[in-house]
Amino acid sequence: MASRTARAEQVSATRELILTAAERLFAERGVNAVSNRQVSEAAGQGNNTAVGYHFGTKADLVRAIVRKHATRIEEIRARLLAGIGDSSDVRDWVDCLVRPIPKHLGALGGPTWYARFCAQVVTDPALHEILVEESLASPTLRQIIDGLTRCLPELPPEVRAERAEMARHLIVHMPAERERAIAENRATPRANWDDAAGGLADALVGLWLAPISSRS
Amino acid sequence: MASRTARAEQVSATRELILTAAERLFAERGVNAVSNRQVSEAAGQGNNTAVGYHFGTKADLVRAIVRKHATRIEEIRARLLAGIGDSSDVRDWVDCLVRPIPKHLGALGGPTWYARFCAQVVTDPALHEILVEESLASPTLRQIIDGLTRCLPELPPEVRAERAEMARHLIVHMPAERERAIAENRATPRANWDDAAGGLADALVGLWLAPISSRS
DNA sequence: CAGTAAGTCAAGCGCCTGCCTTAAATCTGG
DNA sequence: CCAGATTTAAGGCAGGCGCTTGACTTACTG
Numbered sequence: 227m228a229s230r231t232a233r234a235e236q237v238s239a240t241r242e243l244i245l246t247a248a249e250r251l252f253a254e255r256g257v258n259a260v261s262n263r264q265v266s267e268a269a270g271q272g273n274n275t276a277v278g279y280h281f282g283t284k285a286d287l288v289r290a291i292v293r294k295h296a297t298r299i300e301e302i303r304a305r306l307l308a309g310i311g312d313s314s315d316v317r318d319w320v321d322c323l324v325r326p327i328p329k330h331l332g333a334l335g336g337p338t339w340y341a342r343f344c345a346q347v348v349t350d351p352a353l354h355e356i357l358v359e360e361s362l363a364s365p366t367l368r369q370i371i372d373g374l375t376r377c378l379p380e381l382p383p384e385v386r387a388e389r390a391e392m393a394r395h396l397i398v399h400m401p402a403e404r405e406r407a408i409a410e411n412r413a414t415p416r417a418n419w420d421d422a423a424g425g426l427a428d429a430l431v432g433l434w435l436a437p438i439s440s441r442s
Numbered sequence: 443m444a445s446r447t448a449r450a451e452q453v454s455a456t457r458e459l460i461l462t463a464a465e466r467l468f469a470e471r472g473v474n475a476v477s478n479r480q481v482s483e484a485a486g487q488g489n490n491t492a493v494g495y496h497f498g499t500k501a502d503l504v505r506a507i508v509r510k511h512a513t514r515i516e517e518i519r520a521r522l523l524a525g526i527g528d529s530s531d532v533r534d535w536v537d538c539l540v541r542p543i544p545k546h547l548g549a550l551g552g553p554t555w556y557a558r559f560c561a562q563v564v565t566d567p568a569l570h571e572i573l574v575e576e577s578l579a580s581p582t583l584r585q586i587i588d589g590l591t592r593c594l595p596e597l598p599p600e601v602r603a604e605r606a607e608m609a610r611h612l613i614v615h616m617p618a619e620r621e622r623a624i625a626e627n628r629a630t631p632r633a634n635w636d637d638a639a640g641g642l643a644d645a646l647v648g649l650w651l652a653p654i655s656s657r658s
Numbered sequence: 659c660a661g662t663a664a665g666t667c668a669a670g671c672g673c674c675t676g677c678c679t680t681a682a683a684t685c686t687g688g
Numbered sequence: 689c690c691a692g693a694t695t696t697a698a699g700g701c702a703g704g705c706g707c708t709t710g711a712c713t714t715a716c717t718g
Contacts, residue, residue: 255567261674262675263676271696271697273695274699276696278676280695317655349472349561349565350472351472388616388641392645415601415607416600416604424655425601427657428653428654429604429605430649431652431653432648432650433652434648435648436645437644438644439640439647441537452714453665477705479704489667490705490706492667494707495665495666661717662716663716663717665714667712668709668711669709669710670710671706672705672708673704674703674706675702675705676701677700677701677702678700678702679700680698680699680700682697683695684696685692687693
């Protein structure tokens with residue numbers, strides 16, 4: 227109906243404006259350093275309470291931003307997963323784990339903020355769980371973790387947990403670091419997002435396959 | 443003089459109280475989520491402006507907290523560095539890089555907050571540089587980085603930079619993660635700080651020695 | 659033993675925040 | 689075409705913030 231289009235499109239345009247402004251401000255200054263008012267103003271809304279009206283609390287806004295990107299990332303991840311079948315090569319599974327976010331950022335083109343935004347959110351004690359929930363909601367992600375685990379049967383469970391934690395951190399923070407370098411016109415080790423993902427995947431393969439020493 | 447002791451001791455006790463309270467609050471809630479007023483109150487100072495009086499801005503307070511721990515960490519690092527001479531084993535240098543912070547936390551005993559505090563600070567866009575400056579001020583740290591570089595002569599400079607970034611993130615965030623797990627009574631992969639450092643060192647050796655693939 | 663400087667406390671200022679209320683503009687469904 | 693609902697705008701409110709000021713206590717100095 228023309229009705230739904232006209233009005234609803236205006237509304238979702240406003241929501242989009244708020245999401246984009248918030249993502250950017252949160253990425254650049256940190257979530258807690260930005261007030262809902264500032265987000266509303268940056269989104270061009272004369273209304274003080276635009277954020278509250280459309281999203282509720284700041285945590286709800288953060289969740290909405292995450293969901294906005296989740297669909298695309300999930301698509302990329304599913305495509306990569308389908309491509310490797312039931313490989314027993316660690317590298318294949320690490321690729322599936324690492325590449326979705328950089329690929330998504332590359333597809334957005336131009337300057338991006340989402341990686342830095344995620345780095346802020348995972349580090350905030352009050353917001354951390356939101357990202358964990360939203361991420362673990364992805365069945366393909368679980369499949370990939372399982373597949374990787376199957377490639378490393380002799381790794382003790384505690385060491386696996388430990389290294390999974392390391393991988394998680396790097397997958398979030400390294401793209402954020404690259405994003406920041408680009409935003410500040412600093413040199414980056416890699417020319418594009420795909421190469422950056424490749425470098426990260428190389429390192430993670432080494433990390434997963436690292437021998438376990440007997441030192442203290 | 444008894445004079446200096448009496449008064450100056452009271453003062454430095456107050457400063458210490460503020461530093462400890464701030465470190466704890468910042469670690470638990472995030473730097474930006476805590477006001478200077480809250481820090482003053484948590485330190486038992488009736489005065490609103492105790493933080494401002496003794497330290498100045500919040501950035502100055504953060505720097506003071508970092509310096510408070512830096513001496514001890516530097517001692518540990520120097521001792522480890524002296525112990526390995528001019529080894530050409532990557533593992534030796536990685537140990538020097540990884541162990542100081544966990545060792546320091548272990549030596550403090552009981553619950554700690556410094557690792558989470560550091561994780562908060564490095565992630566804050568406005569505070570990040572403070573920690574970098576203070577860290578790079580350590581000559582032993584530079585020596586260790588040089589030593590490690592010497593062990594990896596055939597690694598392309600960009601890849602080295604990339605992996606150094608990864609190592610930095612893990613060295614800061616993994617202890618923070620362990621600290622948080624302890625604070626929340628969750629299980630940790632390792633029983634003590636030394637073992638945790640060992641696990642991290644294992645992984646970092648693998649990361650540094652990882653082969654460079656030719657994939658995209 | 660004053661005089662001075664340093665540290666602490668208490669109160670007040672303007673600013674910004676989140677939240678609430680009201681009003682105008684806009685679109686929807688009958 | 690018009691009531692009614694939704695969205696945007698605008699302003700007010702209490703509360704918390706950083707910062708300043710001034711009084712009070714304490715300890716060093718000549």
